Amino acid sequence: xxxxxxxxxxxxxxxxxxxxxxxxxxxxxxxxxxxxxxxxxxxxxxxxxxxxxxxxxxxxxxxxxxxxxxxxxxxxxxxxxxxxxxxxxxxxxxxxxxxxxxxxxxxxxxxxxxxxxxxxxxxxxxxxxxxxxxxxxxxxxxxxxxxxxxxxxxxxxxxxxxxxxxxxxxxxxxxxxxxxxxxxxxxxxxxxxx
Numbered sequence: 001x002x003x004x005x006x007x008x009x010x011x012x013x014x015x016x017x018x019x020x021x022x023x024x025x026x027x028x029x030x031x032x033x034x035x036x037x038x039x040x041x042x043x044x045x046x047x048x049x050x051x052x053x054x055x056x057x058x059x060x061x062x063x064x065x066x067x068x069x070x071x072x073x074x075x076x077x078x079x080x081x082x083x084x085x086x087x088x089x090x091x092x093x094x095x096x097x098x099x100x101x102x103x104x105x106x107x108x109x110x111x112x113x114x115x116x117x118x119x120x121x122x123x124x125x126x127x128x129x130x131x132x133x134x135x136x137x138x139x140x141x142x143x144x145x146x147x148x149x150x151x152x153x154x155x156x157x158x159x160x161x162x163x164x165x166x167x168x169x170x171x172x173x174x175x176x177x178x179x180x181x182x183x184x185x186x187x188x189x190x191x192x193x194x
Contacts, residue, residue, distance in 0.1 A: 009033075010113045012083040013047045016063065017117045020049070023062045027051045028107045029119045030091065030128070037110045037119045040149030046087040050099045050120060053092040060090075095131035122153035130159065133168035140172055144181075151182055160185050 013033055020027045028034075031048030035041060051059055056079055060070045068081040068088075077093035092099050107118035120128075129143045147154070163169035177184040 008084070008086055009047055012086040012088060014113050014115050015066070015083060016047065016049060016068075016081070016088050017112070017115050019062050019066055020051070020059060021115075021117070023058065025051060025055045025059050025062070026101075026104045027055075027059075027118065028104050029112060029117055030094070030125065031089070033112065034120045034125055035122075035146055035150060037112045038108070038122050038125075038150055038153055040122070041145035046089055048089045048091055050091050050094065050103060052099050052101070052104070056090065056092050094128050122150040123155040123158050126150070126154050126159050127162050130163045130169035130172055131166055133166065133172065138168050140175060143172055144175075144179075147176055147181055154182075156182050157185060 013029070017027075017029070028050045029037060029048070030050045031046070032042040033047055060079060060081065063081045064070050068083055071080040071082065073080055077096075078089050078091040081088045081090065097103075103124070104118065106121045106124045108121055109116055110119045111117075112119065126143075126146060129146055133140075133143075159169075160173060163173075173182070173184065176182040
């Protein structure tokens with residue numbers, strides 16, 4: 001059964017994307033809605049957009065001008081806007097790395113709820129998910145549906161290269177191998193008789 005998205009959040013997503021596009025502010029859809037846009041599993045509780053830090057203030061001004069409520073939380077890697085209580089994260093430094101022009105080129109153009117927009121690549125989504133795991137937060141149940149539903153679209157060699165410093169990512173990749181989701185790098189499946 002296909003996953004259905006929250007209609008209110010989908011409307012909010014379209015409003016934000018439309019404002020950013022009209023203002024010519026570079027962005028990419030991220031998070032669970034990006035997974036949904038790629039045909040994967042989405043656990044939609046908010047909407048995530050990535051943008052460069054230098055575009056943050058202008059994005060907030062443009063969104064406030066059309067009725068969004070703006071919030072600058074204490075975290076120094078994102079800002080939030082609200083549309084009738086529905087939250088949108090505007091993230092400019094995911095997993096301790098700034099959003100750059102290169103980040104915003106690692107996208108696929110997809111129609112999302114009838115609006116064509118740049119969506120973060122499945123590979124980059126997986127990298128961000130794995131690098132979000134720390135000693136304080138390491139819930140592999142959030143990464144398994146993403147890995148399973150988008151595995152054919154993910155460059156697993158790149159994921160391994162870009163997450164090599166994370167022991168949590170390493171363990172997650174072993175788990176994917178043990179669950180027969182994605183084999184470990186360089187391994188071949190042994191069969192009876194050969």
